[in-house]
Amino acid sequence: MPGALAVSLGDPAGVGPELICEAWASRHTHALPPFFAVGGADLLAAAAKARGLSIPVRRIADPAEAGSAFAEALPVLGDRDGPYRPGEPDREGARLALASLTMAAELAKHGSATGLVTGPIAKARLAEVGFAHPGQTEFVAEACGIAAEDAVMLLAGPNLRTVPITVHCALSRVPGLLSVDLIQARAAITAHGLRRDFGIASPRLAVCALNPHGGEGGKFGNEEARIIAPAIAALREAGIDATGPHSADALFAPHARDEYDVAICMYHDQALIPLKALDFDNGVNMTLGLPIVRTSPDHGTAFGIAGKRQASPGAMIAAIRMAGEAAALRAGAGSAPR
Template identity: 65%
Template sequence: MPPAPLAVSLGDPAGIGPELLCRAWLARDEQRLMPFFVVGGAKVLAAAAKACGLDVPINPITEPADAATVFAGGLPVLGALDAEYRPGQPDTSGAKLALHSLQRASDLAASGVAAGVVTAPVSKARLVEVGFAHPGQTEYMAAVCERPVEDAVMMLAGPQLRTVPVTVHCALLQVPALLTAALIEHRTRIVAAALREDFGLENPRIAVAALNPHAGEEGAFGDEESTIIQPALDALTAAEIDVTGPHPADALFAPRARQNYDAAICMYHDQALIPLKALDFDAGVNVTLGLPIVRTSPDHGTAFDIAGKGIADAGATIAALKMAGEIATRRAAS
């Protein structure tokens, strides 16, 4: 039996999410996408399609399982909650819709009714205004699954690179204090397991970036490499995980270096996201590892400035849907 359809959260209705979901539905056959449905926002989606000149019929459904039946004829939408479509003008009603959509889509994935959840871009600032109490959607997924936040590992994956930040949504000043050998080891173990089980890599190779310039230059620029990162590497090597480092981050993402690993573990948010977005911005996927549910998201934001203008690239949204379908299928077959 094929997996159940994917649940998709609408994202902020004032952003580019709705139009990109419409474009993804139009590419369903060419990209061989698994059937998916959007939670809420039928009116928003129809208006976004019209604004961008897209012919996308909206098919309301009452049960997630109905998505597979109607997917070929229109974009399935579950639920009646909606908002006005005001591209580039985020407001409270839109944030409430985005939060409801995220919560329902995640719950459907957690209950197994959906094969996974794909989350469209949200404005964290707007969500906080309507009661969202998490640093980001990755941390929210951990809460949905009732898992420690350390278990929810953010991987940014594109055609040319996979990166994982050990510390995520925090000030750069806080990073050295948050880094521990135990945290690096824990998250790297999750990455190694996911590369095998979700991505089908039999013997994954993992490179670990240094925190400081020149990997600390033997202590001249900091000692975190020897006191924190190296002990984690020693423990991982003892566990027969193919890991190398700490590598100076300024050379780790060069073309020749990327041939030597399947994923790079980075010490902080921008160390991981800058190279991924520089190389794979229009095809980058944020995938959450370490949880019992499948969750992916396009690795870009709401882009309020171009919403509704028909110029946003749907590549990352399509890639997120495709990756979620592939992981769900692999898990169902295991």
């Protein structure tokens, strides 16, 4: 497929730059699609050296050059750069991270890149330089003209896919945020995303209960009967294969995972704990509901191990591979297993 993915640096003091370099170094082993980094050519060269990698870095003037450059060097677009100081985040690095993210999102939005892979950021540092969003998901959604509530976070790994209905909020607020409409809307976006970006013709959605034992007939809460079950009924009425409410304490057992394609979870940790327990080094955060493909490794900046050759490249490699597969499916040039 023509074109290449745009990869934003993430915080330059974190593990993002070295993992971008590691992904390029293992591009043949993992059959990765062409990609280019946005900004930080000198920084990436320094990160590669700290990682013990001997890789060429080539500046490109146009995303169209990335495909031909990719075979011989890590392509880098743009002149923005900065010093490589692993484990020492600062405002200068945050400004570079934000500039890289902004340009990469625009390139994907306008079709100059086939998709977007975002490196891990430090939200507190970005807030200091004017970043007003809860995270990159909301930033990319706004850049694409999509309301934040219509952008759905999918966590995906080799063993499991999960979607949290509520995301970054206090656990005490979750029951009040849940509604039939919210669950129905986000589950429908998920089903569409699995068809479009994963090639799953008839996605199977397992919807989690909120309370222990599914509420135990109302003894431990009534959200299952009052909100979750009606949402599942509405999804089934719309032709979506949704089941539940399932007690979350049993839904992630090996034999249970064979019965669904994605678990629809009611809150952040209900979705992320099983995903990270099963697929920590290969977990991908993918945003569904966007006009572009966007993925990210499902881990943070890991400042404490940045530059120490300890960070696993698995999630970055998986994020690049998943973005490439989804972009190929959207272009009608590829297929994906169920």
